[in-house]
Amino acid sequence: MAFIRRVRTASGATAVQVAEYTSGRQRIIAHVGSAHTEAELGILLARARDLVEDRDQGQLDLGLEPVQQRTALLGEPAVPPETLFETAPATPSPAGPVSSGRVTGTSSRLLFDSLATVYDSLGFTTALGDDVFRDLVVARLVEPTSLADIGRVLAEMGREPASYSTLRRTLGRAAGAEGGGYRDRIAEACFAHAITSGDVSLCLYDVTTLYFEAEKEDGLRKVGYSKERRVDPQIVVGLLVDRHGFPLEIGCFEGNKAEKHTIVPIIRQFQARHRLESFVIVADAGMLSAENLTALDDADLRFIVGFRVTKAPIDLESHFRWHGETFADGQVIDTVTPKRGANVDNNSAVRAEPVWDPDTHQGSWRAVWAYSTKRYVRDNRTLNAQEAKARAVIAGEKADRAPRFVKNGKAGKTLDEAALARARRLAGLKGYVTNLPADMMTASEVIGSYHDLWHVEQSFRMSKTDLAARPMFARTRDAIEAHLTLVFTALAVARTAQDRTSESIRAIVRRLRVLRSATIAINGAQQTFAPHIPADEQALLAALRG
Incomplete structure (x- = not known):
């Protein structure tokens, strides 16, 4: 037997x-x-x-409750160390x-450890030395929720959550200036990581708005321009990233502040923090203003900014005179554009376009124009829709206060044929203004650098969706700054995890969250056992470790 x-x-x-x-x-x-x-x-x-x-042998039911014995290890030493006299070994x-084992709990500890490893690799643990703040960042990545509910998220990952008051004090430190401020130290760690893994010779800048579930405005939260046509109080957030979308600097402004008035303060803050002399800033047309470009140029900073197509007739006057209104797909025209007023540096009587020189053309910037057939088709489709809408408004079939291509005169509303013709003439064109000379960056490189702006737009989408940066429920300036610091840090971890694995942070969380460790109670003791990790998830974990 x-x-x-x-x-x-x-x-x-x-x-x-x-x-x-x-x-x-x-x-x-x-x-x-x-x-x-x-x-x-x-x-x-x-x-x-x-x-x-x-299994085939039955049991005699005597109605007795079986007594489960605890079995001890034979490997335990008979004489414990640090004892003066030898004692008899325990039998x-x-x-x-x-008794059969019981699962007393499960947790996604593997998920927490993986994201915490990425957090550590960015130097945040060394810079802050605050495990509670790290837990807040990881929880934001896994399941963005309220501060009161964050303990549940951490407990599901096998972490002993700090008390609610401790969490609030941690966010207070993140918002304050104590010890240089968490935001400053995190920004310095991000900059060091960007320098190590690439370069910051070219940075991308863009803005977005974060709205509040609030009815009244205050000094910071104000109703302003919203692309989503919201009328809630909001703030304007400016984000500076490297060419791959890794965050470098963040700042917030009043909700009614114009986008073009945000870029210079953020750039100066970034430049002063890291004592940088010169680098290239790329931004979209919303940042375009004569004051901004002059301020950036005076600070010895290079810029590439999207250009409004309405400037094309002035900049391309020579081209229209000598070549007509036709363009070839992919055609690029490198010329100049006036800083203010008329273009006196581009003589339309001369066939060749001038090559911009900062010393020779002190009243102009360099302008690069590109034509795309694909863009022409898209622009023309938009113009057709706008024309149809304008005609419907003129005919009284549709009500609209100020549609494009409708002008009001003594005869009432009429179609602005001249404006429509000008718009069709410029369809397919995209302009870029810069202070980079041609011998420093070719026209194709200028266009390619501008097209990298999708990285900062992607970072904004990640912060709004995956990290649930909005809507915001904070009321005070410190609470808002703490929230942005938390989101900024989580965005750095998310971008790094995405770059290492080529998967979104949402996909990473979804794949690792189901790999749960189990705590089993048996033989009078408890032990936690790691989950089985499939080969694909092992590769994912290896990539996260870098």
């Missing part, structure tokens, strides 16, 4: 084996495993009991029946 035996191994572990007597001698049938903890021993004994148990309990 088979029985269970326990043997102490040379390493001090307790081996569990299934044996039987044959001809008066013990014969090992199966080696179940070696245990180093009482919980492991209980699991091995339960597994061994399943091997020994005869191990017999290898009696052990």
Whole structure:
């Protein structure tokens, strides 16, 4: 008959084996495993009991509650260290029946550890030394929620959450200027990472708005221009990233502040923080103003800014005179544009376009114009829709206060044929204004650098959707700044995780969250066991570790 035996191994572990007597001698049938903890021993004994148990043999029901014995390890030392006198070894309990294991809890500890590893690799742990703030960042990445509910998210990842008051104090430190301020130290760590992994010779800038679930305005939260046509109080947030979308600087402004008035303060703050002399700033047409470009140029900064197509007739006057209104797909025209007023540096009587020189053309910037057939088709489709809308308004079929291409005169509303013709003439054109000379950056490189702006737009989308940066419920300036600091840090971790794995942070969380560790109570002890990790997820974890 088979029985269970326990043997102490040379390493001090307790081996569990299934044996039987044959001809008066013990014969090992199966080696179940070696245990180093009482919980492991209980699991091995339960597994061994399943091997020994005869499933066909019934049990006599006497109405007695079975008593489950606790089985001790044989590998425990008989004489504990640091004792003065030797004591008699404790007699191990017999290898009696052990109760079935019970799962007392599960957690996505693997997910937390993976994201915390990315957080550490960016230097944030060294810069801040605040584990509670790290927990807040990881929780924001996994499931953005309120501060009151964040303990649940952390508990599901096997973390012992800090108290609500501790979480609030941590956010207070993130907003304040104590120790240089969390925002400053995080920005410095981000800059160091960007320098190490690439360069910051070219940075991308854009703005967005974050609205509040509030009815009244205050000094910061104000109703302003919203692309979504919202009338809630909002703030304007400016974000500076490197050419790959990794965040470098963030700042917030009053909700009614114009976009073009945000770029210079953010750039100066970034330049002063890191003592940079010169780099290239890329921004869209919303940042375009004569004051902005002059201020950036005076600070010895290079810029590439999207240009309004309404400037094309002035800049391309020579082209229209000598080549007409036709363009070839992919055609690029490198010329100049006046800083203010008329273009005196581009003589339309001369066939060749002038090559911009900062010393020669002090009243102009360099302008690069590109034509695309694909853009022409898209622009023309938009113009057709706008024309149809204008005609519907003129005919009284549709009500609209100020549609494009409708002009009001003595005869009432009429179609602005001249404006429509000018717009069709310029369809397919896209302009870029810069203070980079042609010998420093070619026209194609100027266009390519501008097209990298989708990286900062993607970062904004990540912050709004994956990190749930809005709507905001904070009321005070400090609370708003703390929220932005948290989102800024989480965005840095998310972008790094995405770059390492080529997967979105949402996909990473979805794949790793289901790999749950289990805590099992057996043999009077508890132990946590890691989950089985499929090969694809092992590759994902290896990529996250960098």
